[in-house]
Amino acid sequence: MAQIHLHAESGDYAPIVLMPGDPNRSKRIAARFDGGIEKAKLVNEHRGLLGYTGTINGVPVSVQTTGMGTPTTSIVMEELLNLGVETFVRIGTCGGFLHLETGDVIVASAAVASSGIGPILGFDEPTAPTADFDVTNVLVAAAKAEGLTTHVGPIVTSDVFYDPNPAGTARWGARGYLGVEMESAAMFLLAMRERGKGRPVRAGTILTVSDTIRDAKVVAEARKGGSEPWYRLPEDELIKRIDLTIGAALKAAETLGAR
Numbered sequence: 001m002a003q004i005h006l007h008a009e010s011g012d013y014a015p016i017v018l019m020p021g022d023p024n025r026s027k028r029i030a031a032r033f034d035g036g037i038e039k040a041k042l043v044n045e046h047r048g049l050l051g052y053t054g055t056i057n058g059v060p061v062s063v064q065t066t067g068m069g070t071p072t073t074s075i076v077m078e079e080l081l082n083l084g085v086e087t088f089v090r091i092g093t094c095g096g097f098l099h100l101e102t103g104d105v106i107v108a109s110a111a112v113a114s115s116g117i118g119p120i121l122g123f124d125e126p127t128a129p130t131a132d133f134d135v136t137n138v139l140v141a142a143a144k145a146e147g148l149t150t151h152v153g154p155i156v157t158s159d160v161f162y163d164p165n166p167a168g169t170a171r172w173g174a175r176g177y178l179g180v181e182m183e184s185a186a187m188f189l190l191a192m193r194e195r196g197k198g199r200p201v202r203a204g205t206i207l208t209v210s211d212t213i214r215d216a217k218v219v220a221e222a223r224k225g226g227s228e229p230w231y232r233l234p235e236d237e238l239i240k241r242i243d244l245t246i247g248a249a250l251k252a253a254e255t256l257g258a259r
Contacts, residue, residue, distance in 0.1 A: 003079035005047060006064070012043040014053055014060035016087040016257045017080055018249055021068050021183060023050040025091070029063040029246055030054060049076060056250050059257040066090075069159065070117040070186035077190050081201065087256055088191065088203040089135065091249045093242065094155065094181040096209035097173025102233045103241040105148045105248070106179050107131075107139045108155045108205040112172075113185035115159045121189040129157070129188035135204030135256060142252040143206065148244060153178045155207070157185035170213050181207060206252070208245045210238050 030037040033054030040054035051064040066073040110130045118127045143150040156172045163169045184205040194201035211232045
């Protein structure tokens with residue numbers, strides 16, 4: 001039956017769904033399905049949560065917008081689970097730490113829940129939101145096959161874009177995390193919950209580094225030398241880099257969907 005937010009029925013979505021936050025990105029993904037967006041089936045547009053189903057080289061694949069943050073992502077994934085979806089791949093952007101550069105790709109192995117979703121889904125006990133190993137491996141292989149500079153490791157899922165912590169978001173980089181975004185921990189925890197019930201649900205994340213985030217002390221030193229150690233790509237260049245990541249995600253979805 002149709003869900004509250006996703007006005008679709010069981011069978012409208014493929015078993016594997018790509019999950020960007022941005023509806024415009026959903027359109028760009030659907031445009032690369034077999035036959036283009038014109039041949040794809042629009043399965044949801046309620047609340048601007050655009051969803052399409054099509055094929056990649058004959059393999060059924062869907063794309064579904066999540067919006068920004070764990071609340072809407074959780075709603076969307078819960079309803080997709082109700083509709084029978086079992087493989088979820090977040091495709092998004094993030095701020096990158098450490099030695100990462102804008103345009104690099106991160107495949108997340110895990111995502112700390114610096115978010116209200118951790119205590120909720122973990123019933124106030126510690127959680128370890130972890131990506132599916134097979135999905136992660138397929139995403140890494142696809143990204144490298146596309147020639148993308150690819151990093152694999154833990155990320156941070158935060159509830160705030162403009163972090164008020166005096167140490168800044170860069171504090172996570174000093175702890176060894178690769179980047180920060182706002183959705184993955186929710187997806188990983190929900191997939192883990194379903195696996196705990198015996199259902200073969202799996203989730204993974206592939207991200208384009210749209211911003212680099214450096215420690216404030218490092219920034220201050222670099223300013224003395226007349227340079228800036230953080231940077232955000234211009235929008236047109238960012239779209240080009242995201243499209244490369246989309247290509248990798250589509251290849252991964254084809255592989256995962258064919259298994």
